[in-house]
Amino acid sequence: MKWIAAALLAVALVLLPFFAGDFYVNLASQMLIAAIFALSLNLLVGYGGMTSLGHASYLGVAAYMSALLTSRYGWGHGASAVFSILGTTAMAGFFGVIALRATGLGFLMITLALSQVLWGLAYRMSGVTNGDNGIGGLTRPMPFGISLDSAAAFYWFALIVASFSFLMMTVFAASSFGSSLKGVRDQPRRMAALGFNPWMIRWITFVYAGFWGGVSGLLYVYYNKYIHPTSLSTTSSAEALLGVIAGGSGTAAGPAVGAALVLLLKNYVSAYLDRWNMLLGAVFVFIVLVMPTGIVPGLTKLLQRRPR
Amino acid sequence: MQFWIIQGLNSLSLGGLLFLLSSGFSLIFGLMRLANLTHGAFFMLGTYFGAISLRNYSGLNIWVAALGAGIAVAAIGGLFERLILTRLKTNPLGQVLVTLGMSFIISDACLMFWGGDSIPVPTPQSLQAPTRVFGFVFPTYRLVLVGCAIAAAIALYFLLERTRLGAMIRAGVDDRQMARAVGIPVSRLFTIVFCLGAGIAGAGGVLGGPILSAYPGLDGDMLPLALIVVILGGIGSLLGAFVGSFIIGFIYTFGSALFPELAYIILFLPMIFVIAFRPQGLFGRVGA
Amino acid sequence: MTSVAADHALEVINLKKAFGGLAVTQNVSLTIRPGERRLIIGPNGAGKTTLFNQISGDMRPNSGQIKLFGNDVTTLAPYQRAHRGLSRTYQIITLFAGDTLEHNVTLGLLGLRPSRWQMWRPLAFYSDLATEARRTLDAVGLLHLADHPISEIAYGEKRRVELAMALAQKPRVLLLDEPLAGLSDTERSTVKSLIASISRETAVIMIEHDMDTALDLAETVTLLNYGRVIVDGERDTVIADERTREVYLGV
Numbered sequence: 084m085k086w087i088a089a090a091l092l093a094v095a096l097v098l099l100p101f102f103a104g105d106f107y108v109n110l111a112s113q114m115l116i117a118a119i120f121a122l123s124l125n126l127l128v129g130y131g132g133m134t135s136l137g138h139a140s141y142l143g144v145a146a147y148m149s150a151l152l153t154s155r156y157g158w159g160h161g162a163s164a165v166f167s168i169l170g171t172t173a174m175a176g177f178f179g180v181i182a183l184r185a186t187g188l189g190f191l192m193i194t195l196a197l198s199q200v201l202w203g204l205a206y207r208m209s210g211v212t213n214g215d216n217g218i219g220g221l222t223r224p225m226p227f228g229i230s231l232d233s234a235a236a237f238y239w240f241a242l243i244v245a246s247f248s249f250l251m252m253t254v255f256a257a258s259s260f261g262s263s264l265k266g267v268r269d270q271p272r273r274m275a276a277l278g279f280n281p282w283m284i285r286w287i288t289f290v291y292a293g294f295w296g297g298v299s300g301l302l303y304v305y306y307n308k309y310i311h312p313t314s315l316s317t318t319s320s321a322e323a324l325l326g327v328i329a330g331g332s333g334t335a336a337g338p339a340v341g342a343a344l345v346l347l348l349k350n351y352v353s354a355y356l357d358r359w360n361m362l363l364g365a366v367f368v369f370i371v372l373v374m375p376t377g378i379v380p381g382l383t384k385l386l387q388r389r390p391r
Numbered sequence: 392m393q394f395w396i397i398q399g400l401n402s403l404s405l406g407g408l409l410f411l412l413s414s415g416f417s418l419i420f421g422l423m424r425l426a427n428l429t430h431g432a433f434f435m436l437g438t439y440f441g442a443i444s445l446r447n448y449s450g451l452n453i454w455v456a457a458l459g460a461g462i463a464v465a466a467i468g469g470l471f472e473r474l475i476l477t478r479l480k481t482n483p484l485g486q487v488l489v490t491l492g493m494s495f496i497i498s499d500a501c502l503m504f505w506g507g508d509s510i511p512v513p514t515p516q517s518l519q520a521p522t523r524v525f526g527f528v529f530p531t532y533r534l535v536l537v538g539c540a541i542a543a544a545i546a547l548y549f550l551l552e553r554t555r556l557g558a559m560i561r562a563g564v565d566d567r568q569m570a571r572a573v574g575i576p577v578s579r580l581f582t583i584v585f586c587l588g589a590g591i592a593g594a595g596g597v598l599g600g601p602i603l604s605a606y607p608g609l610d611g612d613m614l615p616l617a618l619i620v621v622i623l624g625g626i627g628s629l630l631g632a633f634v635g636s637f638i639i640g641f642i643y644t645f646g647s648a649l650f651p652e653l654a655y656i657i658l659f660l661p662m663i664f665v666i667a668f669r670p671q672g673l674f675g676r677v678g679a
Numbered sequence: 680m681t682s683v684a685a686d687h688a689l690e691v692i693n694l695k696k697a698f699g700g701l702a703v704t705q706n707v708s709l710t711i712r713p714g715e716r717r718l719i720i721g722p723n724g725a726g727k728t729t730l731f732n733q734i735s736g737d738m739r740p741n742s743g744q745i746k747l748f749g750n751d752v753t754t755l756a757p758y759q760r761a762h763r764g765l766s767r768t769y770q771i772i773t774l775f776a777g778d779t780l781e782h783n784v785t786l787g788l789l790g791l792r793p794s795r796w797q798m799w800r801p802l803a804f805y806s807d808l809a810t811e812a813r814r815t816l817d818a819v820g821l822l823h824l825a826d827h828p829i830s831e832i833a834y835g836e837k838r839r840v841e842l843a844m845a846l847a848q849k850p851r852v853l854l855l856d857e858p859l860a861g862l863s864d865t866e867r868s869t870v871k872s873l874i875a876s877i878s879r880e881t882a883v884i885m886i887e888h889d890m891d892t893a894l895d896l897a898e899t900v901t902l903l904n905y906g907r908v909i910v911d912g913e914r915d916t917v918i919a920d921e922r923t924r925e926v927y928l929g930v
Contacts, residue, residue, distance in 0.1 A: 134484055136428075136491070181663055184670045188426045189626070191487060192618050193666065195428075196659075199615035203655040210652060259789055259805065260798040266775060266786050273773045276735055277844070278761035278790030291798075317611065321491055328488070361499035367492025371485040372478060 096242060100235035108234040110350060114343040115238075115245040116302045121326040121342030122252050123295035128324065129333030130256050131288045132268035133183075134191050136320050137198030140178065141296025143315030144201065145171040146304035150218045151211070160224030168297045175293020179286045186271075198320060205312035217311035221304060231305070241302055248295055253335045255291065264288055265333075318360060322349070325363065329370050331377030341378065396527050398648050399641075404533040404602065406640025407540025411595025412613055413620040413632045414547060415588025421564045421627025422584050424483060428490040429471070431614030432497035433589045435605070437464050437596025439501050442510040442605040453515045457597035464593025465586040472585040477578065494610060502607045512600025532601055539598055543591065544633050551629065560584060564627060616643065619662050625675025634673060687749065688713040688852050688882040689734070694743035696733060696906075703729045704740065705906040713851065714879040718897035718914075719886045722926065726906035727886045728770060731854050734884075735767045736760045747852065761790060764851035768841040768858060770886075774829045780840055781825040784812040787844035815847040816840075819873055835866035842873060853877070855885040859892055867892055894918070902926060 100108050120142055127133045145167045152163035182193045205212045212218065223231040231237045255261055266274045267281045275281055304310050313319065322345050330341020348366070353359055370377075416430045440460035445451055471493060479485040518532040551557035562570040563580055571577045603609060620639050624631025642661060646654035665672060689711040696704035703726045711717055719727050732738040734745055736757035745753045747763050755763075775783050785808050789795045794805055802808070816822045819839045824832055829840065838858060845853055858874065859867055871892050877883055887893035894900075900917040902909045910920045917923055 134487075181666050184666045188420075188424070188483065188487065189622075189670075192426050192622060196615050196618040196622065196662065199611070199618070200655045200659045203612075203615070207655060208652045254801070255798050257801045258798045259794050259800065259802045260796055262782075262786065262789065262802045263795045269775050269777075270773050272737060272757075273769070273775075274786070274790070275757040276737070276761060276767055277787055277848070278758050279795060280756070280758045317491075318495070321495070324488070358499055358503065360495045361503070364492040364495030364497075364499065367495070368475065368489050371482075371488050371492070372475070375482065375485060 097239075100238055105234040108238045110347070112234070112238045112241045112306055113350075114346050115241040116299055116306060117323070117326065117342040117346045118339035119245050119248045119302065120296060120299035121323045121330070121338040122249060123292045123299060124323045125327045125332055125334075125338040126252060126255065126288055126292040126295070128327050129331075129338065130261060130264050130268065131285060131292075133186070133285060133289070134324075135182075135194040136191050136317065136324065137178075137182075137194035137196075138292070138296055138323055139315050139317070139319035140194075140198040140201050141171050141175060141293045142300035142303055142319065143205070143310075143312075144174055145297035145300030146310045146314055147205065147212060147218075149301055149304050150221055150310045154218060154221055160222075164224065164301055167301060168294065171297030171300065172290060172294045175290045175296070176286075179289035179293070183282060183285050183289065195317065195320075198315065199317065202312055202315040202317070205315050212312070215312065217309055219309045221308040221310070223305045223308065237306065241306070244298065244302060248298060249336075249339065252295060256335065260284070260287075318363065321367070322346075322363065325367055325370065329366075329374070329378050331380040334377070334380060337377055337380065344378070393527065394648075397529075398644055400529055400533050400537075402641040402644040403637065404536045404640075405644055406637035407537045408595055408599045408602070409616055409620050409636035409640055410540045410633055411543060411598065412592050413617040413624075413636055414543070414629060415591045416617050417621045417624070417627055417629065417632040418547075418560075418584055419588045420621065422560055423581050425476070425490070426487050427585075427588070428487060428614065429468075429493045429497065430588070430592055430617060431610035431612075432494040433464050433468060433592040434596040434599070434613050435501060435610040436467070436497055437461065437593030438512065438600045438603065438605040438609060439505055439510070439596075440464070440593070441597030441600045442512045443505065445512060445600075446510065453512075453597065453601075457594040460597045461590040461594030464596075465590030468589025469582055469586040472582050476585070477581075494614075498607065498610050501605075505605070507607055509604045509606035511604045512597070514601040536598055536602070540636075544629070547629060556583070616658075619658060621672070622662055623665050623672060625672025628672070628674040631672055631674035687711065687746070688715065689884070690744070690746040690749075691730075691734065692744040692746070694730070694733060694740045694745070696729060696738065696740045703906045704733065707743075707903070707906070707908055709901060709908070709911070711852070711882050711884060713882055715882045716896055716898040717882070717884045718893050718900045719884065719903060720888075720890070720893075720900060721903035721909075724905075725903040727903055728856060729906075730903070731767065731856055731884075731886065735765065735854060758790075761848070765854070766845040766848045766850035766852070767854035768845050768856055770856040770860065772834075772837050772841060774837060774840055774844075776830045777828055779826050779828055780816055780821055780832070780843075781809060781812050783829060783840055784815050784843050784847050785809065787847040788812060791848055812847065815843045818846070819843045820869065835862050838862060838866070839870065839873070842870070846877065849878075850881055852882045852884070855883060855887075857886055857888065859887055859889045871896065 099111055124135065124138045127135050148167035148170050149163050152158040152166060153160060178197055182190050182197065185193055206214055223237065225231065226240070229236065231240050263279050263284050267279060267284050271281045303314065323342060326342030326345045327338040329344060330339065331337030349359055352362055412430065412434050416427055419425055419427045437460045440463055441456045444456050444459065445453065475489055476486055479489060514532045518535055520531060521528045522531045522534060551560060559570070559575045559580055562575055563577055567577060616639060620635040621632060623638060624635025638661065639658065643654060643658055646657035650657065687710050691707055691709040694704050694707040707730060721727055729738065733740045736755060740753065744751055747760065747765060750763065752760050752763060775786065788808050788811055813822060813825055816825050819842060821836060821839055821843065824836065829837060842858060858870055862870060874883065874896055885893060885896065894914060897914050899912060900914050901911045902917060902923055904926050909926055910917045910922050
């Protein structure tokens with residue numbers, strides 16, 4: 084039953100551009116990007132118990148690096164993609180060393196402060212980042228000579244990347260390292276006594292999450308062909324965190340669903356009124372107060388109850 | 392020479408503002424183990440209240456406006472604490488997320504009510520004339536602002552060290568369970584401290600108005616500074632917040648003046664340094 | 680590793696620890712032979728668990744040395760000591776409540792294997808871990824509960840899972856912090872025979888208040904009081920010692 088549903092969903096996702104208009108295909112592309120981003124944050128929040136409020140750093144920095152390398156320095160897309168991901172991952176390595184000096188609320192505050200510094204830099208270093216104007220006029224890559232300029236082509240590209248990311252992150256969580264990570268989340272002291280190195284396990288996860296955050300950032304800048312400091316803002320981190328929590332942190336697919344819902348809500352609301360931030364805040368308060376374990380686990384419980 | 396002196400004074404006045412912001416944050420964190428991410432929004436709300444009331448009632452005095460805004464923001468903070476935060480007593484992470492959500496709501500509400508343009512807060516007439524000391528010219532208001540921050544620091548010190556309320560707060564910071572066991576009404580204490588912290592931030596927002604003016608995004612500019620101050624100074628330590636505020640005030644002001652594009656990176660270095668070598672902060676007793 | 684090293688499984692030399700002004704470990708020295716059965720006794724607050732925490736590395740001593748098989752481990756992290764053959768249980772149960780018994784014991788096994796870093800293979804791929812975990816659970820008589828989450832089993836059973844996790848690691852030095860605490864009489868005798876059956880390749884150091892049971896298991900006894908070693912030696916000598924009576928009877 085579960086497999087049939089998954090197969091049907093997969094077929095529907097692949098065939099989407101044949102029965103949906105460009106508007107919806109583009110929306111779906113954005114949902115895929117948001118899903119990768121939220122899944123990467125879920126590695127930290129859900130499996131690692133490390134609540135980061137600065138995950139937009141990895142999305143934003145990868146996007147900015149790619150934008151700068153391709154537009155300003157004339158690099159090819161292949162080289163700049165590799166370099167952007169490497170650079171972002173290295174930054175995650177460095178930020179991880181700093182943030183993991185603390186755990187819990189200290190970790191949260193340090194990640195928030197670090198990301199705010201980057202956000203401020205993106206605004207202030209206008210010589211490099213073009214400040215509040217952002218960097219526009221970017222192009223999409225042409226993997227194997229295939230143009231990604233149409234909505235459908237980009238969607239399929241994003242779908243391939245997202246599927247691969249989802250697979251890699253799910254395997255990671257189910258691996259023996261993933262078990263080590265969940266153990267460190269629940270009982271760090273016990274795990275250390277058993278022979279696990281909690282700090283190293285957290286740091287590796289932090290770097291890995293930064294890597295996939297960078298991947299989502301590349302897709303983000305390819306999709307928008309434009310990058311602005313808001314991609315680095317707390318709002319951007321908070322949207323992903325809301326997706327993770329709403330979808331169910333520490334579940335394999337929940338955060339992807341949560342992120343897609345947040346994005347849908349954002350698009351829907353933005354079409355009618357200008358109050359996205361207020362709604363985002365209100366939804367945050369609502370979810371935490373009313374549905375702390377998330378929508379997906381809540382629904383799963385409901386569905387499991389029915390057959391009995 | 393004039394440059395250094397003026398920037399020095401600007402550093403002091405920014406440090407003073409940062410103290411008004413971060414002392415409350417630090418107190419709340421120390422007692423409630425709550426990283427109140429709404430704190431920047433409280434500060435901004437104070438600035439807006441000040442800017443609007445001073446614009447609409449020309450006879451109003453900035454000190455009265457600061458007092459009024461402080462009380463108003465304290466009341467909003469108190470409501471938020473009573474109605475929402477207390478429901479999440481057993482969920483510290485949920486509390487932080489709710490304060491983040493609240494900060495989005497407040498900052499968007501400010502944008503909705505008062506628009507996207509920045510609203511200046513006039514410097515009080517009596518303090519507009521510059522002060523001359525040893526042949527140097529100082530903007531009087533900034534001097535007064537530094538005085539206000541120092542006065543607030545002394546008042547907070549006396550409150551914490553010399554009053555019964557302060558003794559209860561200190562007991563709660565040291566050991567919450569024990570405080571509860573000896574009959575201190577910890578829950579009410581939480582509300583009082585939350586109101587106090589929010590109120591100081593709100594009043595500080597008004598006093599910062601003539602320098603910063605009210606604009607959307609002020610909260611996002613101030614909150615990271617407060618975070619860096621308390622990480623640097625040590626979370627929960629009043630002295631740490633005081634020293635940290637002035638350190639960051641100097642670094643940020645001189646950084647912005649000398650290397651405008653790199654000010655944020657320069658800001659970030661002392662923080663990394665402290666986290667690396669003294670994770671509990673300069674004056675903190677326990678790690679975050 | 681020299682041959683001299685094998686003389687002592689664990690050496691604690693002049694260990695000192697204070698919290699503020701309160702000295703909780705004062706010049707404690709101990710030597711444990713490989714395979715020895717040592718019981719540590721003393722009134723509440725004598726510093727027994729604090730001593731364990733320093734041996735396991737959860738807490739750093741202010742001064743003094745800890746050696747495992749002749750190697751100084753004083754500055755090593757807990758996980759590094761685990762890899763040198765040290766395991767422990769906790770007085771307060773710290774198990775992974777949402778996971779099955781099998782998974783709990785598997786974590787004990789995984790902690791000492793390089794595969795704990797493996798990111799691409801599911802844990803289930805290592806079927807030898809599961810087999811080994813089930814064998815250990817069988818040894819403590821809990822195989823029938825292997826697939827149940829910890830949160831569903833009884834307190835006495837949790838105590839045995841604690842033990843199983845440590846035993847699975849085949850430690851050379853095993854620290855047991857009150858393994859009998861809170862158990863019923865039948866559970867007590869089960870755990871007692873379990874501890875008695877531990878291989879002689881493992882030195883066992885045990886904190887326990889239940890003297891009747893624990894003394895049967897011990898060969899040597901150390902009496903701590905106010906963070907000091909009061910008496911230390913063969914079981915019968917220590918029991919007969921006047922100072923032991925003083926501490927316990929307040930004579």
